[in-house]
Amino acid sequence: MTGHDWWHNASLRTSAAVGEGWRLFQEIYLPTQYDGGALERIRRTRLVESLERAAHTEHFGPHLKDRAVTHENAEDVLASLPVLDKSILRHTPEAITTGLVKDWDELIVHTSGTTGEPVWITHDETKLTEATASNLRMLEAYGLQPGLRVIRATADLRHAPIEFETLPYFGGAKVLQINVSTLTARDADYVERLCADFKPDILWGQPLEVLLAALRGREGILRIPQLKAVLTHGDSLDANARETIFHAFGCPHYDLYGLQEFGRVGWECPQSPGTYHIDEERVAVSVGEDGQILLSSLTNTAMSLLNYRPGDGGELLREPCPCGRPHVRLTRIDGRKRALIADAEGQLVNIKPLRLILENEPLHRWQVRQEEAGRLEVLIVPLAPEHALRMTERLHAQLAGAMSLKELTVRPVELGELATASGKAPHFRLLATQHALSDAVASGASNW
């Protein structure tokens, strides 16, 4: 776009994308809103272009060589391509890089991904512009307006008690971020006044963070004014949590489905709860015979993310939605469900600091277990068993520094010891799950 250094300034880049996002909203996302034919044309045009770009990549190129892709056969061609696994993103991202976007214009997102190991995704500016447009669509559907005010609940210990932020591509939202983990009774009056003056429209967070906000509300520590809506994202909701959130805040609750590799993929239809419309202008979705969701980006010109398997299960609904939108819907989404850790003071905190430390070590696998508040057991399977002792000591020091605990054990084990009865080896086996938190909110008594 330009050779000026400021092009790599995140604030400038995001702001520049908003104008283009508004244009996209008016020219594409609004006309396709209730017009299935218009949606189909955009979708197919973009799919053909995506497949043409993918022909430039090492991974998809051989499958697309000498194949003429048309509006008519594009779906079939996409379905015939191999599934894109996370391991490609992790180990050989250059195999799906198109080479069509100059380094200067690339936006690189570093994500820990759902399985924890780091992944780099290369985007072009459509990551911001298309997100702006699709967010405007979603906000309109939820009766919200640009300039909305968002209370963001966080349970991450690395976050300050209170932070202010703006989200230009999310309708230019103003954000008051509250750390619901570290909030105490001493802060209650101050935070109440802050929230009252802020005049929030919505509360936003991961299901666990929103449940924790509800629990703080029950305890009288967090008093927020009546909201227009609660938005959750990031983890699959269990039915119990959904009900608890609805009752705790007394307003509509909408859940979003997305992943860092793609941004938001689907948003819950206000007229058809539990079903998530896909913004088919930018993402193609299918569900394999194994019930696994496959996603394809139709807009990223820098990297060909086609038939990507995020590891979530779901069902696709193609029948018309009562709301009249022609966009297909996902339902029964079965993705990750994280939990929180109860530290030495009984505070419930996000697992992310621990995850980042563990991901930095050469481990074959690891697992964090909590069976009692304040006590944590970390089991590790080092790649090089001869370094197990030194690694154990180093990890113990780092983990103990990241979180206040009464007791911390780090122990090298054999891989088999990490498996649950179902044969999986999850990274976290914790107490403070959505279910447990929902029960705590519902019973009115804080168990934590």
Ligand SMILES: [Zn+2]
């Ligand atoms: Zn709908």
